[in-house]
Amino acid sequence: MANFSYRGRSSGGGLVNGSLEAMSASAVADQLLLQGITPLEIKPAPKQENGDGLKFNLTLFAEKVRHVDVLLFSRQIYTLLKAGVPIMRALAGLQESSSNGAMKRLLQEVRESLDSGRELSASLARHSTVFPPFYLSMVRVGEMTGRLEEIFLRLFYHLDFEQFMRNQVKSALRYPSFVVAAMAIAIVVVNIWVIPAFAQVFKGFNAELPFMTRLLINFSDFMVADWPYLLAGLVGIIFAFRAWVATPMGRYLWDRTKLRVPIAGKIVEKATLARFSRSFALAVRSGVPVVQAMSVVAQTVDNVFIADKIEKMREGVERGESVLRTAISARVFTPIVLQMVAVGEESGALDDMMEEVADMYQREVEYELKNLSQQIEPILIVALGILVLVLALGIFLPIWDLGKVAFKR
Structure with a gap:
């Protein structure tokens, strides 16, 4: 028996944390489902001893189920x-045709769970790290309504949309990332090899150097002599930032800050709202009650700040307020979107209107991503110009004054 810590969501939508003793994580998931808790994360509790180092390394480098595997699974099971x-x-059949060893093992465990009398949603819930709560809730709705194949098709389109958004963002950020990396490498090369060579020449004049030159030389000396401290500080900042983001408050503040970053912030916000709108439309269209749909969809937006706004919308709907009023209170939707929500709520076609909202946000995100490079390019040019200006003033200004310095000697 081993101890496992878990994080889940109760039937009322509240977060639940705790620990259980069981033979495996799957057994913990079964116990939680019997208690009416949907598991979100199950992991072994920290151990005092460190005798399983080899097992840990094997688990770390083991093949994992990827997003594309779940995407293909949804499409194939529908067919x-x-x-x-x-x-x-x-x-x-899917187990035999899968090329991913981890997916093969997962499907084998799902089959064994079905053989023991569990439902498909309960069998998939035993692998909560692969299938998110939204996916499990939709499968459960499909079982209750008898439209399981239709649900899998909708989940396929939903997962395909999420993958498309990720690929678009990566494609748009590839060129700026390359330019920034090249600038960073250039700064390191200049400070380690170029500036020290000029510094030896300048020291021979025994004259007072310009402020910019002294600044460059001092920074170069620091990088050459104390680079271990600089590297340790950089690594420490990265780990401290990751530890801060891992805390609930840190994640909330970071997700809120991302939405306020110039240029990129509005893209992240629109992409997040597009994901929320499409997920919400899918859940409502599949027969999920609005309150439960908001609770489940809040876990799919991948932004704690927006998720908190959606949770407050859910609380407002529970109190009897309309979706439009709660959406206005959230202060994250544009007037056009609010008007579409109002029409959808009045006509009883809220799912269709939210689908239209998702399409609108998706088109805006695609347009913004296509123009992202053009928007970032002036900023990169200005940054590169400042870098060249600093180097020119610091290195070539003493050379320009070489005659004056020689005259003083």
Whole structure:
């Protein structure tokens, strides 16, 4: 028996934390489901002894189930179920055709769980690190409504949309990241090899050097002589930042700050709201009650600040307020979106309107991403110009005054 710490969400939508003793993480998930708790994270409790180092290393480098594996699983299981293939035969076929060893093992465990009498949603919930709460809730709705194959198709489109957004952001940031990395490398090369060579020449004049030159020489000397401290400080800052972001308050403040970053902030906000709108439309269209849909969708936006706004919307709806009023109070939606929400709520087609909102945000994000390089390029040019100006003033200004310095000698 081992101790496991867990984090889950109760049937009322509240967060639950604790620890349980069981044979495996799957057994912990079963106990939580029996208690009406949807597990979000299950991990071994910290141990005092460190005798499983080899096992830890093997787990660290083991093959994992990727986002694309879940995407393909959703599409393939939909096709098989729609063709009338029984669920057990469908899972067996997917297990044999999967090229990912971790996915094979997952499907085998799901089949064994189904053989023992569990439902598909409960079997998938035993792998909460692979299938998010939103995915599990949708599968559970599909089981209750008898439209499981349709749910898997909608989940496929939902996951495909999320992957598309990630790929768009990575593609847009590739060029700026390359330029920033090249500038950083250039700064290191100049400070380690170029400036020290000029410093030896300048010291031979025994004259007072310009402030910019002294600043460059002192910084170069620091990098050459004390680079271990500089590297240790940089690593320490990175680890301290990661530890701060790992805290609830730190994650909240960081997610709120990301939305206020010039240029990139509005893209992140629109992408997050597009993900929320599409997830909410999918949940409502599949028969999930609005309150429960908001509670589940809040976990899919990948932004604690926006998730907190959605949770407050859910609390307002629970008190009897309209979705429009809670959306206005959230202060994250544009007037056009609020107008669409009002029309959808009055006409009873809220899911359709939220789908339109998601499409609108997606088009805006695509446009912003296509123009991201053009917006960042002037900033990079200005930064590069400042760097060249500092180097020119620091290195070449004494050379320009070489005649004056020689005359003083």
